Amino acid sequence: MDFFDRFAVPHPSFLIYASMVGIGLTMVAIVLGITYFKKWGYLWREWITTVDHKRIGIMYLLVALLMLFRGGVDAIMMRYQLSMPDNKFLESQHYNEVFTTHGVVMILFMAMPFITFFFNYLIPLQIGARDVAFPRLNALSFWLFFMGMGLFNISFIVGGSPDAGWTSYFPLANNEFSPSVGTNYYMIAIQIAGMGTLISGINFITTILKMRAPGMKLMKMPMFTWSAFIANVIVVFAFPVLTVLLAMGTMDRLFGTNFFTTGDGGMDMLWANLFWVWGHPEVYILILPAFGLYSEIISTFARRNLYGYKSMVASMVVISVFSFLVWTHHFFTMGQGAFTNSIFSITTMAIAIPTGVKIFNWLFTLWKGKIVFTTPMLYSMLFIPLFTLGGVTGVMLAMSAADYQYHNTMFLVAHFHNVIIPGVVYAMIAGLTFYWPKMFGFMLNERIGKWTAWIMSVGFVLAFIPMYITGLDGQARRMYTYSESTGFSMLNMVAFIGAGIMAISFALLVYNIYYSIRYASRDIGSDPWDARSLEWATHTPVPEYNFAITPQVASTQGFWDAKKNGHELFKGKYEKIHMPNNSGWPFILGCIFFVFGFAMVFSIWPLAIVTLIGILVCLVYRSFEKDHGRYISVEEIEETEAKLRGVKNEDR
Amino acid sequence: MKELFPVKQVMGFVFSLVLTVVALLVYFTDMSFPIGMTILLVTAFIQAGLQLVVFMHAGETDDKKSIYTNVYYGLIIALVTIFGTLLILVWDM
Ligand code: HEM
Ligand SMILES: [Cu+2]
Numbered sequence: 001m002d003f004f005d006r007f008a009v010p011h012p013s014f015l016i017y018a019s020m021v022g023i024g025l026t027m028v029a030i031v032l033g034i035t036y037f038k039k040w041g042y043l044w045r046e047w048i049t050t051v052d053h054k055r056i057g058i059m060y061l062l063v064a065l066l067m068l069f070r071g072g073v074d075a076i077m078m079r080y081q082l083s084m085p086d087n088k089f090l091e092s093q094h095y096n097e098v099f100t101t102h103g104v105v106m107i108l109f110m111a112m113p114f115i116t117f118f119f120n121y122l123i124p125l126q127i128g129a130r131d132v133a134f135p136r137l138n139a140l141s142f143w144l145f146f147m148g149m150g151l152f153n154i155s156f157i158v159g160g161s162p163d164a165g166w167t168s169y170f171p172l173a174n175n176e177f178s179p180s181v182g183t184n185y186y187m188i189a190i191q192i193a194g195m196g197t198l199i200s201g202i203n204f205i206t207t208i209l210k211m212r213a214p215g216m217k218l219m220k221m222p223m224f225t226w227s228a229f230i231a232n233v234i235v236v237f238a239f240p241v242l243t244v245l246l247a248m249g250t251m252d253r254l255f256g257t258n259f260f261t262t263g264d265g266g267m268d269m270l271w272a273n274l275f276w277v278w279g280h281p282e283v284y285i286l287i288l289p290a291f292g293l294y295s296e297i298i299s300t301f302a303r304r305n306l307y308g309y310k311s312m313v314a315s316m317v318v319i320s321v322f323s324f325l326v327w328t329h330h331f332f333t334m335g336q337g338a339f340t341n342s343i344f345s346i347t348t349m350a351i352a353i354p355t356g357v358k359i360f361n362w363l364f365t366l367w368k369g370k371i372v373f374t375t376p377m378l379y380s381m382l383f384i385p386l387f388t389l390g391g392v393t394g395v396m397l398a399m400s401a402a403d404y405q406y407h408n409t410m411f412l413v414a415h416f417h418n419v420i421i422p423g424v425v426y427a428m429i430a431g432l433t434f435y436w437p438k439m440f441g442f443m444l445n446e447r448i449g450k451w452t453a454w455i456m457s458v459g460f461v462l463a464f465i466p467m468y469i470t471g472l473d474g475q476a477r478r479m480y481t482y483s484e485s486t487g488f489s490m491l492n493m494v495a496f497i498g499a500g501i502m503a504i505s506f507a508l509l510v511y512n513i514y515y516s517i518r519y520a521s522r523d524i525g526s527d528p529w530d531a532r533s534l535e536w537a538t539h540t541p542v543p544e545y546n547f548a549i550t551p552q553v554a555s556t557q558g559f560w561d562a563k564k565n566g567h568e569l570f571k572g573k574y575e576k577i578h579m580p581n582n583s584g585w586p587f588i589l590g591c592i593f594f595v596f597g598f599a600m601v602f603s604i605w606p607l608a609i610v611t612l613i614g615i616l617v618c619l620v621y622r623s624f625e626k627d628h629g630r631y632i633s634v635e636e637i638e639e640t641e642a643k644l645r646g647v648k649n650e651d652r
Numbered sequence: 653m654k655e656l657f658p659v660k661q662v663m664g665f666v667f668s669l670v671l672t673v674v675a676l677l678v679y680f681t682d683m684s685f686p687i688g689m690t691i692l693l694v695t696a697f698i699q700a701g702l703q704l705v706v707f708m709h710a711g712e713t714d715d716k717k718s719i720y721t722n723v724y725y726g727l728i729i730a731l732v733t734i735f736g737t738l739l740i741l742v743w744d745m
Pocket of ligand 2: 279280283326327329330
C-alpha cells in the first residue's frame with residue numbers, strides 16, 4: 001500500500017483532478033487521431049527519427065509554444081489569486097507549487113527550447129552549412145530535453161509538484177521541509193534536460209567553428225550567429241555547474257549525503273551560491289540570442305547594415321566573461337561582508353555597460369535608416385524602451401545596500417519580468433514572425449500581428465509596472481495572500497487585468513497562425529522581407545541539404561551583397577551531397593532516460609538499475625555502430641532544384 | 653625505428669605515474685593539511701595539463717588557437733568561481 005501511496009498527489013484539489021481528466025482525454029484523443037489518420041509511420045520516419053536540424057528546430061519550437069501555454073496558465077492562476085486580498089482560490093501549498101512550476105517551466109522549458117529552436121534552424125543556414133556538426137547528437141539533445149520536460153510536467157498529477165521555488169534553495173528543499181517527491185522531480189528532470197542543453201552547446205560551438213562556408217571569417221558571421229556562439233560558450237561553461245549542483249542535491253535527498261544540510265559539516269548556503277554561479281550566466285544565455293535576433297531584424301528593416309559590428313561583437317565577448325563575475329548580486333542579503341558585496345555591486349554595474357553599448361548600436365542603426373514598420377520591427381521598437389527600463393531597475397538592484405530593501409519583493413519580480421518579457425519573449429515572437437515565411441512558405445498576417453504586439457505591450461505595462469510600486473511598499477514575492485489593510489489590492493487588481501490582456505494577446509497570436517494558414521498567400525518567393533543574410537539565399541521551403549552549392553561569402557551580409565552589389569554566392573556546379581542517415585536510437589535512449597528518471601524520483605531501485613544498464617547498452621551500441629551516411633545524387637539535386645525554382649517562377 | 657617509437661608519450665606516461673605516486677604520498681604519509689593540499693593541487697593541475705597536451709593532442713592541429721583559448725577561458729572561470737565562493741562563504745562571512 002505504501003508503495004502506491006507515493007504516487008498520489010499530496011494536496012489534491014478540484015483543479016488538479018480536472019487537469020488529470022483533461023490530460024487523459026487529450027492523450028487518448030491524440031493517439032486515436034494519429035491512428036485514425038494513419039500517421040504513425042509518417043511521424044516515425046519524418047520526425048521522431050529525424051536528424052535534420054530544421055525539423056529538430058521545429059520540434060523545439062512546438063515544445064516551447066506548449067510550455068508557454070502551460071506557464072501562462074500558471075501565471076494567470078497566480079495573478080488571480082493575488083488580485084484580491086484574502087482570496088481563497090489557491091491555498092498556500094498549491095500556490096507554492098504553481099509559482100515553482102511557473103518559474104522552471106518558463107525559464108528551462110519555454111525560453112531555452114525557444115532559443116534552441118533558433119539555434120537549430122538558423123545557425124547552419126546562416127553559415128552556409130548542410131547541418132550541424134553532429135546531427136545524431138543533435139537529435140539526442142532534443143530527446144533528452146524533451147524527456148526531461150515530460151518528466152517535470154507529469155509531476156503535478158503523479159506524486160506532486162516541486163514547491164521550493166524555481167531556485168529550490170536548501171534547507172527548504174531538503175527532505176524535512178519538502179517531504180513530497182516534488183523536489184526529486186526538480187532535481188532529476190532538470191538534470192536530464194540540462195544534459196541535452198550541454199550537448200547541444202558543444203554541438204553548436206563546433207558547428208560554428210568548423211563548418212562555416214568558404215570566405216566566412218569569424219568577423220564576417222551574421223550577428224545572430226555571433227550571439228549564438230557566445231551564448232553556447234556560456235552554456236558549456238555554466239551548465240556543468242548546474243549538473244554538479246543537481247547531482248549533489250539529488251544525493252542529499254535520496255542518499256542522505258550532507259552537502260547542503262545545516263549540520264554535519266554541510267553548508268546550505270552553498271546551494272544558493274552555486275545555483276547563481278549557473279543562474280546568472282543563464283539569464284545571459286537567454287538574452288544574447290534575443291539580441292542577435294533584434295540585430296538581424298533591425299538592420300533588415302532599417303535597410304542598413306548594422307552600425308558598429310565590431311563593438312557589438314566585442315561587447316558580447318565582454319559579457320561572456322563578465323556574466324561569470326556577478327552572481328553574488330542574487331544574494332546580497334545572505335550574510336557575507338560589505339567588502340564582498342561591494343565587489344559584486346561594481347561588477348554588476350559594469351555589465352550594464354556592454355549591454356548599453358548594444359542599445360546605442362541599434363539606435364545608431366535606426367538613425368538615417370529607411371525604417372519599414374513590419375511586425376517584427378514593431379516588436380523591436382517596443383523592446384528598446386521597455387527593456388531599457390528593466391536594465392535601469394537592474395542597476396538599482398545592483399546597489400547592494402539598497403538591495404536590502406528591494407530583495408525578494410515584487411520590485412525584483414517586476415525587474416526580471418521587465419527584462420525577460422520585452423527582452424526574450426518579444427524577440428522570440430518577433431523572430432518567429434520574421435522567419436515564419438522561411439519555415440512554412442507563407443507570412444503571418446501583419447495587421448493581426450501589429451495588434452498583438454500593441455495589446456501585449458499594454459498588458460505588459462499594466463501587469464508589471466504596478467509590481468514595482470507594491471514591491472517598494474513591501475509586498476514580498478511568493479506570498480500567497482495578503483490582508484486588506486496592506487493597501488496592495490488595487491495595484492494587484494490592475495496587474496491581474498494586465499495579465500489577462502497579455503493572455504488575450506497570446507490568444508491573438510494563435511488566431512493569427514490559424515488565420516494565416518487559411519488565408520495567407522503562398523505566393524511570396526523566398527525573400528519576402530528583402531532581407532540581408534545567407535539564410536534567405538536558399539529556396540523556400542528549404543531543401544534538406546540547405547544549399548545545392550556551398551555558398552562563397554565575402555561580407556557580413558552575403559545575400560544583400562549578392563542582390564545589390566553583384567557578389568556571386570554560388571559558383572561551380574552541382575556535386576553529390578553527403579548527408580547523415582536518420583536514426584531511432586536518440587529517441588529510444590531518451591525514452592530509457594525518462595523511465596530512469598521516473599525510477600529515481602520514486603526511488604524504485606531495481607528499475608533504476610535496469611534502465612541504467614539500458615542506457616549503457618545504447619552508448620556501447622553507438623560506439624560500435626557503422627553508419628557512413630548517404631549521398632544525394634546530382635540528378636536528384638537537379639530535380640529538387642528545378643521543382644523549387646519552378647514553384648517560384650509560377651508564383652511570379 | 654626512431655620515428656616510430658613514441659618517446660613523448662612514453663615519457664608522458666611515466667611522468668603521469670610519478671605524479672600519481674606523489675599525490676598518493678599525501679595519503680600514506682603524515683603531512684600537515686596545508687602541505688598535503690598544496691601537493692594535491694599542484695600535482696592535479698600538472699596532471700591535467702599533461703593529459704591535455706600529450707595524450708589529447710591539444711596543440712597538434714590547426715585548431716590549436718581555439719582549443720587553448722577555450723582552456724584558458726575555462727580555467728579563468730573555474731578559478732573565479734572557486735575563489736569567489738571562498739570569499740563569500742569563508743573569508744568574508
Ligand atoms: C542591466 C543589466 C542587469 C542588471 C544590473 C541586473 C541586476 C539584477 C540583480 C541585482 C538581481 C537580484 C536582485 C535581488 O534578488 O534582490 C537581478 C535578478 C534577476 N535578474 Fe537581472 N539584471 C540585469 C539584466 C537582466 C537580464 C537581461 C535578465 C534576463 C534576461 C535578468 C534576469 C533576472 C532574473 C531572472 C532575476 C531574479 C531571479 C530570482 O531571484 O528568481 N536580469 N538582476
Ligand atoms: Cu543576475
